[in-house]
Amino acid sequence: MAEFIEKIAQTPGLKAVFNYENFRLQPAFDAKAQAAFIRPNEKLDNAFKNSLAKGLPPISVLPMAAQHLSVLTRLVGAKSVLEIGTLGGYSSIVFAQAGAKVTSIEISPKHRDVALENVSGLDVEILLGAALDVLPKLAEEGRKFDLVFIDADFDDQWEHFDWAVKLSRSGGGIFLDDVVPTMIKNGEVGFGGGGEVVEKRSVMERIGEDARVKASFLPVVAHMQPVLPDPMMNGFILAVVE
Numbered sequence: 001m002a003e004f005i006e007k008i009a010q011t012p013g014l015k016a017v018f019n020y021e022n023f024r025l026q027p028a029f030d031a032k033a034q035a036a037f038i039r040p041n042e043k044l045d046n047a048f049k050n051s052l053a054k055g056l057p058p059i060s061v062l063p064m065a066a067q068h069l070s071v072l073t074r075l076v077g078a079k080s081v082l083e084i085g086t087l088g089g090y091s092s093i094v095f096a097q098a099g100a101k102v103t104s105i106e107i108s109p110k111h112r113d114v115a116l117e118n119v120s121g122l123d124v125e126i127l128l129g130a131a132l133d134v135l136p137k138l139a140e141e142g143r144k145f146d147l148v149f150i151d152a153d154f155d156d157q158w159e160h161f162d163w164a165v166k167l168s169r170s171g172g173g174i175f176l177d178d179v180v181p182t183m184i185k186n187g188e189v190g191f192g193g194g195g196e197v198v199e200k201r202s203v204m205e206r207i208g209e210d211a212r213v214k215a216s217f218l219p220v221v222a223h224m225q226p227v228l229p230d231p232m233m234n235g236f237i238l239a240v241v242e
C-alpha cells in the first residue's frame with residue numbers, strides 16, 4: 001500500500017487527484033456540467049421563478065439532479081411516475097417532459113396550488129394530502145407505477161419506501177432521495193464525542209433486508225451556493241423491484 005501511495009505521489013498530476021480538498025471543486029464541476037449538458041427549458045425556468053415569487057422554499061431538486069431523473073425516466077422507459085413530495089412541481093415537470101404520466105402527492109395546499117400553475121398543460125395529477133393517507137388509496141385502486149420518486153419529509157422515508165414497493169410494477173424503479181441528511185439527522189451514521197464514526201440501524205438495513213427489492217446507494221456531493229458556502233454530502237438509494 002505504501003508503495004502504491006509513493007508511486008501516486010511521483011506520477012505527475014496524479015497526486016492532485018487524491019486530494020481531499022477536491023470536494024471543494026464540486027461547484028466548478030457542477031457549473032461545467034450544467035453549461036455542457038443542460039439545454040434551455042422555459043417551463044422549468046418559469047416554475048422555479050414562480051415558486052420563489054410565491055414564497056415556496058428553494059428545495060426542489062438541483063438542475064443536474066433533475067437531468068439525472070430525466071435520463072433515468074427515459075432509461076426505465078417509465079410511462080407512469082409516482083412522486084411523493086411535489087413542492088412547486090419542478091421535478092414533476094421533469095418526469096412529464098421525459099414522457100411519463102405523473103401522479104404527485106403534496107401535503108401543503110399552498111405548494112399544491114403553485115404546482116398546479118407550474119405544471120399546466122402537462123400530464124400531471126397532484127393529490128393533496130399526507131402521503132401515508134394517500135398511498136393506501138392508490139393501492140386500493142390497484143394503481144401500479146413504473147418509477148417512484150420519494151422526496152418528502154425525512155421522518156417517514158421507510159414507510160414511503162414500503163408503499164413505493166407495493167405500488168411498483170415488477171421491474172419498476174424506486175428513487176429515495178436525501179438518504180444521507182436523513183441518516184445523519186436521525187443519528188444513524190455520524191461522529192461520536194471523540195470524532196469516531198458511530199452507527200445504528202438505519203433505513204439502509206431495512207431496505208437491504210427487504211427481499212422485494214435490489215437496492216444501490218449513490219453518494220453525491222451537492223452544493224447550494226450561495227445559500228450554503230460548503231459542499232454538502234448527500235446521496236440517494238436507487239432500487240429495482242423484483
Ligand SMILES: C[S@@+](CC[C@H](N)C(=O)[O-])C[C@H]1O[C@@H](n2cnc3c(N)ncnc32)[C@H](O)[C@@H]1O
Pocket residue numbers: 059060061084085086087088089090091092105106107108111129130131132151152153156
Ligand atoms: C423537497 S420538497 C419536494 C421537491 C420536489 N420533488 C421538486 O424537486 O421539485 C418536499 C415536499 O414534500 C412535501 N411533504 C412533506 N411531507 C409530506 C408528506 N408526509 N406527504 C406529502 N407531502 C409531503 C412538502 O410540503 C414539500 O413540498
